[in-house]
Amino acid sequence: MKAFINQMLIQFKxxxxxxxxxxxxxxxxxxxxxxxxxxxxxxxxxMDNPFILTTTVFAITMTAYLGxxxxxxxxxxxxxxxAYKVAGIPALALPLIQVIITVIHILLVSIIILLTAPLVxxxxxxxxxxxxxxxxxxxxxxSSALGVLLSxxxxxxxxxxxxxxxxxxxxxxxxxxxxxxEFLPKPLKLIGDLFPASxxxxxxxxEDFQILPLSLLILISAIAFIISIILYRRIxxxx
Amino acid sequence: MSNIVEINKLYKSYGTIQVLKDVNLNIxxxxxxxxxxxxxxxxxxxxxxxxxxxxxxxxxxxxxGYDVSKDINEVQKVMxxxxxxxxxxxxxxxxxxxxxxxxxxxxxxxxxxxxRFGMRDYLNKSYHTLSTGRxxxxxxALALCHRPKILILDEPTAGLDVxxxxxxxxxxxxxxxxxxxxxxxxxxxxxxxxxxxxIGILRDGKITIEGTPLEITSRSSIHSQILIKTRNASLFDKxxxxxxxxxxxGYMSYATNDVSNFLIKLLQFINEANDDVxxxxxxxxxxxxxxxxxxxxxx
Numbered sequence: 001m002k003a004f005i006n007q008m009l010i011q012f013k014x015x016x017x018x019x020x021x022x023x024x025x026x027x028x029x030x031x032x033x034x035x036x037x038x039x040x041x042x043x044x045x046x047m048d049n050p051f052i053l054t055t056t057v058f059a060i061t062m063t064a065y066l067g068x069x070x071x072x073x074x075x076x077x078x079x080x081x082x083a084y085k086v087a088g089i090p091a092l093a094l095p096l097i098q099v100i101i102t103v104i105h106i107l108l109v110s111i112i113i114l115l116t117a118p119l120v121x122x123x124x125x126x127x128x129x130x131x132x133x134x135x136x137x138x139x140x141x142x143s144s145a146l147g148v149l150l151s152x153x154x155x156x157x158x159x160x161x162x163x164x165x166x167x168x169x170x171x172x173x174x175x176x177x178x179x180x181x182e183f184l185p186k187p188l189k190l191i192g193d194l195f196p197a198s199x200x201x202x203x204x205x206x207e208d209f210q211i212l213p214l215s216l217l218i219l220i221s222a223i224a225f226i227i228s229i230i231l232y233r234r235i236x237x238x239x
Numbered sequence: 240m241s242n243i244v245e246i247n248k249l250y251k252s253y254g255t256i257q258v259l260k261d262v263n264l265n266i267x268x269x270x271x272x273x274x275x276x277x278x279x280x281x282x283x284x285x286x287x288x289x290x291x292x293x294x295x296x297x298x299x300x301x302x303x304g305y306d307v308s309k310d311i312n313e314v315q316k317v318m319x320x321x322x323x324x325x326x327x328x329x330x331x332x333x334x335x336x337x338x339x340x341x342x343x344x345x346x347x348x349x350x351x352x353x354x355r356f357g358m359r360d361y362l363n364k365s366y367h368t369l370s371t372g373r374x375x376x377x378x379x380a381l382a383l384c385h386r387p388k389i390l391i392l393d394e395p396t397a398g399l400d401v402x403x404x405x406x407x408x409x410x411x412x413x414x415x416x417x418x419x420x421x422x423x424x425x426x427x428x429x430x431x432x433x434x435x436x437x438i439g440i441l442r443d444g445k446i447t448i449e450g451t452p453l454e455i456t457s458r459s460s461i462h463s464q465i466l467i468k469t470r471n472a473s474l475f476d477k478x479x480x481x482x483x484x485x486x487x488x489g490y491m492s493y494a495t496n497d498v499s500n501f502l503i504k505l506l507q508f509i510n511e512a513n514d515d516v517x518x519x520x521x522x523x524x525x526x527x528x529x530x531x532x533x534x535x536x537x538x
Contacts, residue, residue, distance in 0.1 A: 003342035010339055014330035017365065078326040086290050086322060087381065088315035089343045237294075 007089075008097050015101060024067035025105045029059030033113055037121040050205050051123045056110045056136055057197050058177055063109075064143030064196075065167040068102045069151035073160045076151075081236055091236040092229070095151075099144045106140040107133070126204070135204040142196035142217045143171075145224035152231035171195045196220065242301075243268040243389060243420050244289065249298035251284055258284045260444040262298070266437075268388070271411070271421040273431035275530055276441035282424035283323060285441065286393050289422070290320050303388060316344075319382030321375070323393035323424070329367040333358045333377050336366070337384060344385035352380040356410065372403030379410065383419075390414060392423040396430060408434060428527040440530060448529075456523050462494035464522040465501065473514035479505060490518070498523075 015021045033055040040051060072095055075081060085091040110133070117123050126132040146167055154160045172178055174192025181189050181198065192198050196217055203213040244266040251259040258281045266272045274282045287293040289300055291311040300307040303317045327336055333353050341348050353362060356376040361369060369377065375395065382390060395411070396404040411434055414421060425431050431438050432452045439449040448455055462482075467474070467490065474483070474491045482494040495501040498521055509516060 003339075003345070006342040007339055010331065010335045011328075014328060014335070017330040075328065078328075079322070079324055080326055080328055082292070083322060083325040083327060083378075086292055086315075086320040086325075087340055087343070088312070089340070 003089075004093060004097070007093060008101060011097050012101050012104065015105065021067060021071065021105075024070075025063050025102075026109060029055070029062050029109055030112065032058055032062075033117075034120075037117065037123075041121055050126075050201070051121065052113055052117050052126060053132070053135075053201065053204055054177055055117075056106075056113050057139060057200050058172065059109045059113070060106050060136070060140050060143050060200075061168060061171045061177070061197050063102055063106055064140065064147040065150070065171060066164045068098060068144055068147040069154065069164055070157060070160050071098055072148065072151035073154050073157050076235060077156055085236060092232055095148055095228070095232055099141070099148060102144050102147075103137060103140040107136060110136045128209070131209055132204065135200060135209075138203075138214065138217055138221075139196050139200035142199070142221040142224075145221040145228065146196065148228040149224045149231075152228050152235065167195075171197045174198070176201055194220070241268060242266060243270075243303055244422065245301040246285070246289065247299050247301075249285070249288060249300065250296045251281075251288055251293065252296055258444055259288070262441075262444070262446055264439060264446060264449075266420060266422060268420055269415075269418040270437060271415050271435045272423070273435040273438045274422070274424045274441060275426075275428070275431055275438060276424075280441040281444050282441055283393055286391055286422070286424055290318065290391060291315070316385065317388045318391065319385070319387035319389070320391045321378045321382045321393065321395060323397065325378060327366045327377075329365060331366045332363045333366075333369075333380075334362045336377065336381055340381045340384045346385050349380070349384045352383055353377075356380040357406070370403075372399050372406070375399065375403070375407065376410075379407070383414075387419070389420045389422065392421065392425075394425060395423055396425070396427060404430075428525070428530055432526045438526070452526055455529055456526055462496050463498050463524055464520075465493040465495060465498070465505070466490050466518075466520040466522065467493070467505065467509075467516065468518040469509055470515040470517055471513070473509060473512035477508075477512065479508055 015025070036055055037051065075094060075098075081091045081094060084094060114125065114129070114132070118125055150163060150167060151160070154163050170191055174184060174188050175181060175195050175198035176192070177197055181192055184192065199213040199217045199220075203210045203217065242265045244264065246262055246264040249259050249262040250257070262281070262285055264285075274285060276282045284293060288295050289302070289307065291307045291314055295308065302314045305313040307314050331339075334350075337350070337353055338348055353359070356379060358373065358377060358380065361373060366374065366377075379392075379395075392411075396407055399407065408430065411421060415434075423431075423435070435452070437449065437451055438455060439446040440455075441447070466486070468488070472489060475485065480493065484492045486492050493501065493505070502521075506516070
């Protein structure tokens with residue numbers, strides 16, 4: 001356990017030294033948050049839009065689909081898993097730690113948004129802050145599960161840039177994150193409904209906390225994590 | 240001394256390609272052993288089976304009394320590995336990497352190793368900024384963090400410059416003095432000849448020849464060359480044997496695989512001709528010549 005925590009702390013520090021991670025995990029989501037804040041302020045649409053939630057979900061989507069898989073594919077491609085495996089370091093600890101740290105990064109971004117949005121854009125805080133953070137963790141884990149699953153199929157970083165869009169684009173276009181999902185053709189909306197972003201918005205976006213989207217989110221996450229573990233075990237074995 | 244590594248009747252294939260066929264290998268504690276072979280001969284596969292990262296098809300591998308297929312955790316406690324192609328995360332520093340490896344091996348932090356392997360000025364530099372030589376040294380330091388009895392090096396000096404190679408050779412010699420058993424795969428004949436107690440040459444998935452460098456070179460069917468120059472050039476007028484060849488600068492060359500007896504007879508022959516030896520050189524077949532003939536490198 002001590003070694004696991006030590007590795008997690010090292011990984012966390014390393015992430016802040018990695019320009020790509022800082023850009024994808026922090027700068028772009030926070031830039032999106034600021035731009036959206038300015039635009040929605042101009043349109044006076046702020047009060048009707050769960051602004052803090054949507055910008056946080058955007059940050060989660062970007063981090064989990066473009067950031068996390070890229071880091072994992074890089075680790076696979078460079079032979080880090082093999083180096084750890086021969087040293088007796090559990091190679092599966094690496095993706096697991098990366099998922100936990102990604103959720104911590106997501107939480108940090110969500111805290112920044114939560115603390116600044118009411119001051120900068122005069123938007124209301126979520127009614128239940130505890131539930132908001134619980135939701136952020138669940139959506140973060142669900143999205144990360146899909147990100148890890150994607151990374152287990154992709155072999156090179158150059159391909160990952162392309163494949164990341166398979167999850168990222170529908171997640172921002174079909175889920176109601178950029179514009180209301182009701183405007184979408186039904187098949188696209190149905191696809192969007194299965195994404196953690198959409199389930200998260202449904203779970204937290206209404207007046208009451210919704211259990212059904214939470215259950216679906218947990219189910220999707222569990223399935224994605226189980227398949228990922230099986231695939232990563234195979235990758236480690238074959239490496 | 241007892242065997243610390245025993246490989247018995249090892250078979251390994253990838254799909255339909257049989258890479259190892261009946262590899263048998265015994266290595267004694269404190270010994271430095273080199274596996275030689277052309278690309279694809281099975282050196283890395285043999286080492287990977289030994290490290291426990293490749294599942295074997297048949298046979299068994301015993302390391303320090305533990306069966307690699309069953310007790311890999313125990314094996315990893317006594318074994319350090321430096322892989323041929325390996326890496327660490329770009330942003331990790333040597334200090335962090337050592338901390339990580341030591342924590343998983345449940346040993347105290349080994350800054351001494353980082354200093355010993357020349358990382359003093361690079362302790363907090365990111366891995367991706369280190370030169371190839373420094374990366375190799377860092378991996379070697381990490382492989383030694385838990386004081387293993389056995390060290391496996393796969394092509395340890397590939398891609399290093401002369402200075403990096405020399406420095407790594409010195410470290411390997413030092414480890415040898417510390418009684419660490421070293422098993423390395425290499426393409427570098429000089430490296431194998433200078434550093435290793437014994438050498439095994441892999442060909443077609445089998446160890447075809449094994450022994451000390453001297454045993455291998457003297458056992459070979461490739462003849463040694465004898466170059467001789469005499470004062471009166473008496474050998475130019477008479478034929479001593481069929482391998483006799485006239486060279487430039489007044490030298491005569493002969494080929495033999497029984498150097499001692501050949502020289503006795505040749506010197507007697509020169510003496511009877513009332514001649515004197517000015518220069519005499521014996522050029523044994525090099526390990527490289529033998530390697531090329533055995534491992535099929537000329538193909």
